[in-house]
Amino acid sequence: xxxxxxxxxxxxxxxxxxxxxxxxxxxxxxxxxxxxxxxxxxxxxxxxxxxxxxxxxxxxxxxxxxxxxxxxxxxxxxxxxxxxxxxxxxxxxxxxxxxxxxxxxxxxxxxxxxxxxxxxxxxxxxxxxxxxxxxxxxxxxxxxxxxxxxxxxxxxxxxxxxxxxxxxxxxxxxxxxxxxxxxxxxxx
Amino acid sequence: xxxxxxxxxxxxxxxxxxxxxxxxxxxxxxxxxxxxxxxxxxxxxxxxxxxxxxxxxxxxxxxxxxxxxxxxxxxxxxxxxxxxxxxxxxxxxxxxxxxxxxxxxxxxxxxxxxxxxxxxxxxxxxxxxxxxxxxxxxxxxxxxxxxxxxxxxxxxxxxxxxxxxxxxxxxxxxxxxxxxxxxxxxxxxxxxxxxxxxxxxxxxxxxxxxxxxxxxxxxxxxxxxxxxxxxxxxxxxxxxxxxxxxxxxxxxxxxxxxxxxxxxxx
Numbered sequence: 274x275x276x277x278x279x280x281x282x283x284x285x286x287x288x289x290x291x292x293x294x295x296x297x298x299x300x301x302x303x304x305x306x307x308x309x310x311x312x313x314x315x316x317x318x319x320x321x322x323x324x325x326x327x328x329x330x331x332x333x334x335x336x337x338x339x340x341x342x343x344x345x346x347x348x349x350x351x352x353x354x355x356x357x358x359x360x361x362x363x364x365x366x367x368x369x370x371x372x373x374x375x376x377x378x379x380x381x382x383x384x385x386x387x388x389x390x391x392x393x394x395x396x397x398x399x400x401x402x403x404x405x406x407x408x409x410x411x412x413x414x415x416x417x418x419x420x421x422x423x424x425x426x427x428x429x430x431x432x433x434x435x436x437x438x439x440x441x442x443x444x445x446x447x448x449x450x451x452x453x454x455x456x457x458x459x460x461x
Numbered sequence: 462x463x464x465x466x467x468x469x470x471x472x473x474x475x476x477x478x479x480x481x482x483x484x485x486x487x488x489x490x491x492x493x494x495x496x497x498x499x500x501x502x503x504x505x506x507x508x509x510x511x512x513x514x515x516x517x518x519x520x521x522x523x524x525x526x527x528x529x530x531x532x533x534x535x536x537x538x539x540x541x542x543x544x545x546x547x548x549x550x551x552x553x554x555x556x557x558x559x560x561x562x563x564x565x566x567x568x569x570x571x572x573x574x575x576x577x578x579x580x581x582x583x584x585x586x587x588x589x590x591x592x593x594x595x596x597x598x599x600x601x602x603x604x605x606x607x608x609x610x611x612x613x614x615x616x617x618x619x620x621x622x623x624x625x626x627x628x629x630x631x632x633x634x635x636x637x638x639x640x641x642x643x644x645x646x647x648x649x650x651x652x653x654x655x656x657x658x659x660x661x662x663x664x665x666x667x668x669x670x671x672x673x674x675x676x677x678x679x680x681x682x683x684x685x686x687x688x689x690x691x692x693x694x695x696x697x698x699x700x701x702x703x704x705x706x707x708x709x710x711x712x713x714x715x716x717x718x719x720x721x722x723x724x725x726x727x
Contacts, residue, residue, distance in 0.1 A: 339673045340680070340707045352702050355673075358486035367673045367702050368487040369724060386486040 277460040278420060279394040280306050280363070282387045284410070286313035288401030288430025290322070292450040296400075297348070299454015302331040304346035306461045309337065309359065311374045311383045320353045326389070337365045351378035351434045352353045358386040372417030374406035374455065384410025393418025396460050398453060400424045402434030411438050420460060422446040422453055464504035465489055476518055478592065479655045480525055488525070495524040496603050505647035519595070526671070527591045530567040531612065532605075532626075533573075534669075535701050536619035539575055541721040543621045547579045550664060557663040558584040559690060562652060562671030563589035566600025568649075571620075572667065574645040578623045582646050588661060590652035601649045605638035607632050623632050656684040659690045666691060670700040677707065683711045688726060695725040 284293055300308070300368045301348045310320055320336065330348055337349035343363045351357035355367040356378050366386075373379035384397050384407065397414040399407045401424055415421045426432040428449035438444065438461040444454055465488065469481045480488065495624050498642070499517070501507050511518040530562060531564045533539050550556055556575070560569045569589035577580040605613075610626065617626040618727050630637040652660065654671065687697060688710055697714060699722040707713040714724040 333592055338704065338706065340677055355702055356487070358484075358490075360486050360676075366484045366486050368484075368490075369670045369673070369700075370487060370491065371529075382490060385490070388491070389486065451524060 276305060276307060277394070278391070278396045279418045280387060280391045281308045281396045281457055281461070282361075282383055282414075283308065283310045284312070284383065284402075284407040285311040285424075286376070286402035286404055286406070286431070286434060289313075290309040290325060290422055291398040291430055292428075293326055295450035296398075296453045297326060297330040299451065299458065300330070300332065301458055302346070304332045306345050306459070307343035307363070307366070308332070308348045309343065309351070309357060309383060309387065310348065311357055311378045311380045311425060313378070313404070313406070314353055320350070323350050326350065329350065337367070339365065339367045341365050351383065353378075354376060356382040356430035358382055360386070360392050361438030363390060368419065374404045376404065376406055380407035385413045388417040389417060391419070395419040396457060398422045398424075398457070399438050400450065401429035401431045403431045404434060405437040407434055408437040408441055411444075412442050415442055420445050420449065422456065424448065424450050424453065464508075465492060467510045468492070468504050472518065473686065475512055476515075477656070478525075482655065482676045483674055484676050486726055487674060491524045495521055498524075511652065524575050524597065525711075526564070526591070526596065527674070528564050528593065528599075528669075530564050530597045531609075531616065532567045533571045533613065533620040533622075534568070535617035536616045536621075538698065538701065538721045538723075539571060539620035541718045541723060542698065543575060543579065545718050546665065546723065547581070549694075550581060553578070554584065556581060556665075557661055558585055558587045559661070559663045559666045560587065560589040560667055561652070561683075561687065562666040563596075563600055564593075564651065565596050566603060567598065567605075568667060568669065569647050569649070570603065570643055573646050574617070574629055576621070576646070577643065579641050581709070585641060585646060587647040588663070589647050591649075592651065592653045593636070595652060597649050600659070602624075603644050604636050607635050607637045610637055614621075633652070650667055654686060655679055659686060662692050663690050663695065664692055665696045665698070667698040669698065670703070672703050673700065680707075681700065681709050684708050688713055692725045695726045695727065697720065697726065698718050699724070
């Protein structure tokens with residue numbers, strides 16, 4: 274079956290690591306598209322998120338670097354204190370523009386730029402979180418014709434983020450985290 | 462040509478500021494923010510406004526460039542400079558340091574303080590450059606909101622500061638003004654890594670979180686310019702998430718403190 278999407282973007286804040294731990298094992302190896310993740314985190318110290326996720330994922334995980342091409346089969350995580358953006362042509366870019374929703378990296382910045390870069394051939398996943406970051410970005414992905422997936426608030430440690438998305442759009446899939454992995458697999 | 466490209470072309474032709482090779486994704490986000498603030502519906506309308514009104518362009522420059530940084534941002538960078546680079550710098554009878562993309566001056570004052578504490582400031586000329594005249598004016602004033610100094614003090618100490626940050630400024634009416642002895646070591650001036658050329662030979666260039674805003678071609682131009690400005694065995698410090706890895710100039714430098722992105726020109 275032909276792939277539906279060329280890239281996957283995922284965002285979350287509090288409770289997102291738990292959700293990713295349930296979601297990532299469901300994505301098989303070798304992967305066929307790049308996966309970029311923004312998880313809100315404190316700016317100061319080096320992030321341990323790549324190691325934490327690597328323990329769960331079947332795919333390699335690393336922090337995205339500026340001007341790095343987004344390669345299929347690799348999970349990229351936004352570095353602390355920078356926004357992670359995707360340029361047209363599928364390379365990553367970092368920025369230290371001001372925080373959005375009190376967060377840098379911000380999910381909206383990743384989602385909106387990825388929608389520009391990949392158009393409708395993008396899947397956006399919004400997970401557990403305590404802010405409203407990501408809802409606007411998910412709406413942009415939907416308008417561009419991409420696939421929109423939201424973690425069910427009942428399955429989320431923290432409900433506001435998925436609820437903010439549901440208040441402004443109807444997702445293609447509303448699922449517990451562990452069921453999102455196989456759906457992503459079927460899209461790629 | 463997209464509306465964004467058309468706007469950048471008009472800015473270049475009218476005002477000779479060249480943003481055409483800036484990384485598009487973040488530029489687009491900022492221009493979306495500018496539309497809301499200028500209360501115009503489209504990039505085409507913004508383009509008409511800035512063509513007609515130089516004052517509108519001056520205001521737009523604030524959206525096109527990042528203006529705020531922190532004192533001793535990433536303290537481990539400054540600690541590495543103290544420990545690893547200062548011993549080399551001490552061997553020179555006079556020093557030139559270039560802070561490229563200085564925004565409103567925080568990094569330049571951080572360098573002045575560090576070099577003062579290492580006994581080098583009296584023989585150092587710091588050049589601090591930016592493209593935004595308003596940022597340069599603020600940097601030259603050296604006045605910052607005093608409520609930022611709690612964080613600045615923590616960073617100063619984490620960066621290996623040997624005194625107290627309050628030794629370097631006078632606080633008054635909610636503002637902190639840096640001392641003259643720091644200011645007189647810094648020459649703030651207008652310079653573009655996109656369109657200008659080398660203006661001095663320097664021993665150390667610090668260019669942090671500037672290259673991330675450039676596309677690959679402009680990154681290469683800028684890095685070529687920084688290399689040409691450096692004396693042989695001179696030092697280059699980049700932002701904590703910037704590297705020479707994807708640059709054509711990678712082979713012209715060696716990694717001196719890889720985790721802090723400090724390089725030495727070969």
